[in-house]
Amino acid sequence: MEKRATFDNRVLAYLLVAPQLLITFVFFIWPASQALWTSVRREDPFGLRSEFVGFANFARLFDDPSYLASFQTTLIFSAAVTALVLGLGLLFAAMADRIIRYATGYRTLLIWPYAVAPVVAGVLWLFMLNPTVGIFAYALQGIGVTWNHQLDGNQAMLLVVLAAAWKQVAYSFLFFLAALQSIPKSLVEAAAIDGAGPVKRFGTIVFPLIAPTSFFLLVVTLVYSFFDTFPIIDAITSGGPARATEILVYRVYRDGFVALDLGSSAAQSVILMLIVSALTVVQFRYVEARVQYQ
């Protein structure tokens, strides 16, 4: 879609896009190309000279069992967060859609965690499951479970998953509710007249109609759990114990800022860029499809 009525003033047009483009070049594209450049070079131990090493940094990464383990950790973490976020979001949205008269009030009470900073979400959950004072840790003790996420990697993983999902359920709830409310009532009524009960209607009519929204939420939640959960990991576990919760984004930060392994950190950045680019492309292809159907 294009405008028929436009203005002719090239200089002004360039001035208008200049701020956005300048920031994009200086703080996005230039650093990204620096990462690409560094990822194929190796510095000497004193940081004085660097030489071209091809894909050696990448090869070194994929030979490193701890990097592959970090990949696996990220996949487990993202899968768990995504399943919780989509499952609970759909459940609450389906229920709120049923009692539509109260939906707006309920919506307010369900969406506020989205505004909470990831770090704050992490600290809230840390307080509930702190081995010394946590109320849930205490309750678990009562039924014979020793909770200490500082020592037990699985418990640490569970804790970061819960904190990450808690913050994001609101998001999928909102989108599922909007999708459910846009389904024409006549379709559901027709099925009801033909004798389909609520469960059958949900499976054969409602769910197929909200499938595009589900797919969109799947991609967005994956991006969230891959990239935006850094503060939660940093606040609760710092990647520990014994790297049990060291997701890829956390590792880039650790290797770059703490361990100062520039080549490796840059190679990891490039891998992450490829992942986020792939997810963005998938997301936008789907959006194009949705626009055409409307």
Next chain:
Amino acid sequence: MIERTRVLDWIAHLTVLVGIALLAFPLWLAFVASTHPPEALFKAPVPIWPGDRFFENYHAVLVRGVDSVGGAPISVMLANSLIMAVAIAVGKIVVSLLSAFAIVYFRFPFRMLCFWTIFLTLMLPVEVRILPTYQVTADLGLLNSYTGLVLPIIASATATFLLRQFFLTVPDELAEAARIDGAGPMKFFWDILLPLSRVNIAALFVIMFIFGWNQYLWPLLITTGDQMTTIVMGIKRMATVADSQPVWHEVMAVTCLALLPPVVIVVAMQRWFVKGLIETEK
């Protein structure tokens, strides 16, 4: 709904209420903890009903300061967060308004190249290019400054797309009429386009304010002095003190203060928030 099944309605109410309670429970505990004296939070079980120290505790953290973060009063951190959040939100909206206006209402060489360059930023979140972006910012001498906190993240592909989408729906006749009446592009932008965009700007402001307030990794990298600490960073430092238990009643008071502004904005401006959230993702 179609059939009046009481049981199903009750199940629906019950499920949603359980969900609300589950989501609110961490916040409730935090608030309760922030109203108790420190002794109440040394060991489990912690209280689940509010205590009587609300005013003392909040007054203490806001005015006197917290030892584990260099004794700086929390009000300084709140002010830093507010400055950063408002500057990021306003900056993103201004920059995006201008570039969306140029892309929709002007014809110029490399127009689509500009568009795709802006699009590219979606694929480069801070988290994946932290080290080189830090270096650029350091080379420009922007460490430990508000400019450094704000400027590198005010490019916004999502805001530009949302506004472009909206500008495309504005009737062509308006621009034609403005031109016939002899109004230049900037007069058209200021007097016609901007007033029409009010709702979209409000929606973007809510989303971007939350984004700005909740920034963590970027401020963590580029600020070192206590004077530039934001509240979100301060909480992390208070909650993970080395070799000792955090001072929970203070941590929780600061936590409540940190989440109050964005939560109030989302609840009070819910209509714009929902609109902004759903439309920026399209």
